[in-house]
Amino acid sequence: MAQLMEPTNLYAADFDRLVGRLDGAWSHFADARRAAFDRFNELGFPTTKHEEWRFTNLQPIVKTAFVPAEPGAAVTTDTIDHLAFAAIGGCRIVFVDGFYRSDLSNLADLPAGMRVLSLGEAADDALVCDHLGRYATTDDSLTALNTAFAADGVVVHVEKNVNVEQPIHVVYYSTAGDRPQVTHPRNLIVVETGGSATVIEHYASDETGDIFSNAVTEAVIADNAQLHHYLLEREHEQAFNVATLRVQQGRDSRLESHSILLGGGLVRNNIHVEMTGEGAHGLINGLYLPHGDQHMDNHMRVVHAAPHCDSRQYYKGILDGSSSGVFTGRIVVNEGAQKTDAVQSNTNLLLSNSARIDTKPQLEIYADDVKCTHGATTGQIDEKALFYLRSRGLSESAARGLLIYAFAHESIDRMKLEAVRGIIEKLLVHRLPQIELLEGLL
Amino acid sequence: MTTPLIEIKNLHASVDGQEILKGLDLTINAGEVHSIMGPNGSGKSTLANVLAGKEDYEVTDGSVVFHGKDLLDMDASERACEGLFLAFQYPVEIPGVSGMQFLRAAINAKREHHGLEELDAINVMKLFREKAKLVELDLDMLKRSVNEGFSGGEKKRNEIFQMAVLEPTFSVLDETDSGLDIDALRIVADGVNTMRDPERAFLVITHYQRLLNYIVPDFVHVLVDGRIVHSGGKELALELEDKGYAWVDDEAPAAAAK
Ligand SMILES: Nc1ncnc2c1ncn2[C@@H]1O[C@H](COP(=O)(O)OP(=O)(O)O)[C@@H](O)[C@H]1O
Ligand SMILES: [Mg+2]
Numbered sequence: 141m142a143q144l145m146e147p148t149n150l151y152a153a154d155f156d157r158l159v160g161r162l163d164g165a166w167s168h169f170a171d172a173r174r175a176a177f178d179r180f181n182e183l184g185f186p187t188t189k190h191e192e193w194r195f196t197n198l199q200p201i202v203k204t205a206f207v208p209a210e211p212g213a214a215v216t217t218d219t220i221d222h223l224a225f226a227a228i229g230g231c232r233i234v235f236v237d238g239f240y241r242s243d244l245s246n247l248a249d250l251p252a253g254m255r256v257l258s259l260g261e262a263a264d265d266a267l268v269c270d271h272l273g274r275y276a277t278t279d280d281s282l283t284a285l286n287t288a289f290a291a292d293g294v295v296v297h298v299e300k301n302v303n304v305e306q307p308i309h310v311v312y313y314s315t316a317g318d319r320p321q322v323t324h325p326r327n328l329i330v331v332e333t334g335g336s337a338t339v340i341e342h343y344a345s346d347e348t349g350d351i352f353s354n355a356v357t358e359a360v361i362a363d364n365a366q367l368h369h370y371l372l373e374r375e376h377e378q379a380f381n382v383a384t385l386r387v388q389q390g391r392d393s394r395l396e397s398h399s400i401l402l403g404g405g406l407v408r409n410n411i412h413v414e415m416t417g418e419g420a421h422g423l424i425n426g427l428y429l430p431h432g433d434q435h436m437d438n439h440m441r442v443v444h445a446a447p448h449c450d451s452r453q454y455y456k457g458i459l460d461g462s463s464s465g466v467f468t469g470r471i472v473v474n475e476g477a478q479k480t481d482a483v484q485s486n487t488n489l490l491l492s493n494s495a496r497i498d499t500k501p502q503l504e505i506y507a508d509d510v511k512c513t514h515g516a517t518t519g520q521i522d523e524k525a526l527f528y529l530r531s532r533g534l535s536e537s538a539a540r541g542l543l544i545y546a547f548a549h550e551s552i553d554r555m556k557l558e559a560v561r562g563i564i565e566k567l568l569v570h571r572l573p574q575i576e577l578l579e580g581l582l
Numbered sequence: 583m584t585t586p587l588i589e590i591k592n593l594h595a596s597v598d599g600q601e602i603l604k605g606l607d608l609t610i611n612a613g614e615v616h617s618i619m620g621p622n623g624s625g626k627s628t629l630a631n632v633l634a635g636k637e638d639y640e641v642t643d644g645s646v647v648f649h650g651k652d653l654l655d656m657d658a659s660e661r662a663c664e665g666l667f668l669a670f671q672y673p674v675e676i677p678g679v680s681g682m683q684f685l686r687a688a689i690n691a692k693r694e695h696h697g698l699e700e701l702d703a704i705n706v707m708k709l710f711r712e713k714a715k716l717v718e719l720d721l722d723m724l725k726r727s728v729n730e731g732f733s734g735g736e737k738k739r740n741e742i743f744q745m746a747v748l749e750p751t752f753s754v755l756d757e758t759d760s761g762l763d764i765d766a767l768r769i770v771a772d773g774v775n776t777m778r779d780p781e782r783a784f785l786v787i788t789h790y791q792r793l794l795n796y797i798v799p800d801f802v803h804v805l806v807d808g809r810i811v812h813s814g815g816k817e818l819a820l821e822l823e824d825k826g827y828a829w830v831d832d833e834a835p836a837a838a839a840k
Contacts, residue, residue, distance in 0.1 A: 528674040528728075531634050532688040532744065533662035533695070542687065546678025546727075 152181075154208050155288060162291065165264035169290075172273045176287035183281035195466040195498045196408060196437040201380050206322035206352050208289070209237035213315040220244050220311055223344050223374070224567065228559040230306040231256055233294050236313050238323030238353075240292050244311075253302030254337070259326055260292035267297050272328055275358045275414075276386040282408075283384055286356040290326035293355075298335035298365075307338040307370075307560060314375060316349025327357040329367065333390075336366035338557060343383070343403070345375040352380040363390040363417055370560060374403040374567075377434055384410040391417030391446075398555050399426040400564055401436050402571060412441045415449040415477075422451040427551040429571055430463030430495075437466035442482065444473045444510075450481040456551050457488040458544055459495035469514065470502040477507045484514040489521065489547050541572040585650060587612045587783045588752055593644035595632045602628045604808035605644070612751070613780040617794055618787045619819065620805035621827040626787045627671055629805070630756040634668040635661045648752065662688075663695035667750035669741035671757045671787075673729050681724035681740070682710070685747055692748065713746040717773045735766040742773040749777075754785045759793035771796030791823040 155177050159170075166173075185202050186193040215236045225232075233256055234244035240258035247256050262268060278284035294310045312325055331337050345351055353375070361367045373381055381404040387395055399409050407430075413422050428436040442451045457465045467486040488497045501514040521543050529539035548568055555561040586609045595603040602625045610616050620626050632639045633646065635658030646653040653661060676684070689709075690700045701709070714721050717739050729737050738758050745753050755774070759767055774784060774797050786797055794802070794816060802819045804812040806827070812818065822829070 522674075522676075524674045525676045525679075527636055527658060528670070528676065529679075529684065529688075530658040531662055531668055531670075532684070532748065533659055533691040534684075534687055535659045535691065536657070538687060538691065539659075542679055542684065543676070546676065549678050 150202075151285075158208065158289060158291065168264065168269050169272060173288055173290070176278045176284045179278045180281050180284040180288055183284065186281060192439065192468070195464070196406070196435065200406065201352055204320045204350055204352070206320045206350070209239075209314075209317065209321040209323050211237065211239040213237050213317075215241070215244065215313055215315060217244055220313065223311065223342065224563050225309050225340065225342070225560075228307065228563070230309065232309040232311065233258065234311045234313065235292060235294075235325060237315055237317070237321060238292055238312070238325055251302070251304050251306070253299040253335075254304050255295070255297040256308055257295040257297075258292060259290070259295050259328065262295055265295065267330055268295060268328060271330060271358065271360060272326075273358075275360070275388050276356050276384065280384070282354055282382050283356055286324045286326060286354050286384075289324040290356070291324070293326040293328070295327070296329040296337060296339055298331045298337045300332040301334040302332075303336045304338070307340050307368075307557060309340045310342060312341075312343045312353060312355070314343075314345040314349065314351040314353060314379070316346040316351075320350035320352070322352040322354065325353065325355040327355070329357065329359040329369075331359075331361050331365040331367050333362040334364045335362070336368075338368040338370075338560075340370040340372060340560065341383070342372045343375050343381060345379055345403075347376050348378075349376070350378075351375065353383070355381075355383040357383070357385045359385065359387045361387065361389050361393040361395055364392045365390065366394040366396075368396045368557065369398070370555070371397070371399040371409065372564070373399075373401045373407055373409070377403060377432055378405040379403065380406045382408040382410070384412065387411075387413040389413065389415045389417060389420040389422065389449075392419045393417060394421045396423045396556065397425065399428070399438070400567070401426070401428040401430070402567065404436070405434055407434070407436045408439065409437065410439045410441075413451070414443045414445055415451065416445045418446045418448050420446065420449040422449070423554065424451065424453045425551055425554045426455040427457075427548055427568075428455070428465055429458045429460075429548075429568070430465055431460035431571075432463060433461070434463045435465075436463075438468070439466075440469045440484075442471050444471070444477040444480040444482065447476065447478045447480070449477065451483070453484040454551065454554065455486045456548065457486070457497055458491065458548060459488065459497055460491040462492070462494040464495065465497045467497070467499040467516070468502065469500075470504070471512060471514070473505045473507050473510050473512065475506040478509040480507060480510040480512065482510070482512045486516040488516075488518040489544065490518060491521070491544070544572055545569065584611060586610060586647075587649065588653070589647045591645050593629075593632070593646065594642045595628060595639050596642055597628065597639050601642070602639075602808050603632065606805075606808065606810055608803065608810060610752070610783045610785065612783055614801065615778065615784045615786060615797060615799045616801045616803065617799040617819065618785060618803050618805050618810075619789065619791075619822055622789070624805045625808040626805055627756055630668055630671075630754045630787060633661075633666065633754055634658060659691070660695075662748075662750075663692045665751035667745050667748060667753040669738070669745055669753065669755040669758050671760070673737040673741055675730045675732075676728040677730050679728050681726065681728050684728055685710070685724070685744060688744075688748060709747060713743055716746055716776060717743045718769050719743045734761045735763065738762060738770060739766065742770050746773055746777065751781060752783050752785070754787065756787045757789060758786075759788055759790065767793065768796060791819045794819045
């Protein structure tokens, strides 16, 4: 494997500085951190020779002299309010350039039985000691890099049988600095038995700046618990973003993961789920809309490690300009995971001749009594439908907009929270032609 | 003399380099209903699509003047906004686009074209309700994706419903009767007959005479091999039914030679 990577000792000085800065609260994590950094140096950044990175070239990241971001950037509440979701109220925790900002956050009205903390302030919390780094494997060099530099992020804890309807809005806002800046947000979500939570992980930025967000979220959904997770990528269109969601699912638990990728220049969206308890359900829904030169790589891995689990992967892409997209959907059914019911579908709409999509299902099945289906399609706008709409008076661009909107709508419909769905729908519509016309219809 | 609503002169059109319409002339005045009959493959749908502005068809010669304007100069959306409507022989299914959403957009696109205020949701619903009654269409069907999962008859009724809502001045009905049972046929015909008025005209394309018992045309034309070879009153339809298209086929060379 090593020859597929480029060994590196990038970031060594930065690592030493970080270790020197972190206080005793982090001591329980020191060995894991050191091991992760060694692992990263051993592995280096993956190259396109690596099977899992065939279509995504990280050279632009390797070649940029990223330095760890500094705290204290001037960002106002207004900026964060304007990012949407302010309307739905509730709790919000904001990180600017990777650092927790209590002045921009609102954690006043947390329901009983739920804790939302900044990892930087709660590094030695019992929950963190128990779970941090247990699930996200450092076999992946970017996760290793995150683990080495993990210093802040959100910790969400939902106690047994506590059901929280209101979403927790987690904002990662990156500013344009003097130098290229990297952040390594590290999140931990633990929903105890019978509990439920909704978390919106939202990446946004200034309109410019060399920024690289390398985020890892570990989520534990205990028996009979639920997590609704939304990933919303809206950074500027030259930003680098690698976000890994690593989920551990208990018996009869439910995961609903929704990814909406609008921004970022080079985006890698890893959703890696392990169903370790019987009867777990997983909905993994996504919508990516690259245009211009954007590149969006969706990398799914769902491991059925217990019997009677079902997983549904539905990813849709709308690709314009000379953008590119990747969908890799791996379903692993372990020996003994009988009665697995897994569905995977990837559908793409190409709006331009120079847009490109690489899609690839990967099934690894080691049990015999399973149902696994997968399908991928790529097409253009249906010319017959387009003419039908135009023949009723819709302009060409309005007709196109309506058809694109219709294509995306299936993904939006799967989002259960109406408030969140409404906002995402509006954000989406703003990316379509003839928004005035369509907005009137929503 | 009144100016015709639509005047088609020496229309030649090809698809994929193959000529389908070979010099078609047809003049229709406001208030009239014309019918075009003809064997399969004679170019009836081609004529309908060329009038509606489908880009697959290349007009190689001739002219079409609609409301005094050059129709061939307009794109499909503009033609619709100017008052042309085509009820398709095979209406398309559009997954994900609800009938209401789409028709409301169409109504307002047309109003905008004519410099009118947008029609609000309440008035749009009122209009839908009124017109749905006319074609006995269940309004719930409009909440579904356009034509998706509709039966053949439902699709055709939906076409007539759209026509009733958009109130075009010139409607082309391409074999709207094909595959309809007698009740559905009567509903479709009633819809058209209710809309007949001195300002409007219809071109009813059909393969069978049956529809013309319900929508009584002022003129009947027979299209063979891309040309109109016979024109007459409504009795021509009956004659065709009796003698079959072979009869006009025999006559065609004579007509073409004129
Ligand atoms: N889009 C098209 N591409 C290729 N050939 C076509 C197309 N549309 C029509 N044609 C051909 O043109 C001829 C006339 O077809 P059409 O207008 O559909 O006839 P009608 O409606 O009278 O049955 C037929 O030979 C048909 O195959
Ligand atoms: Mg036809």
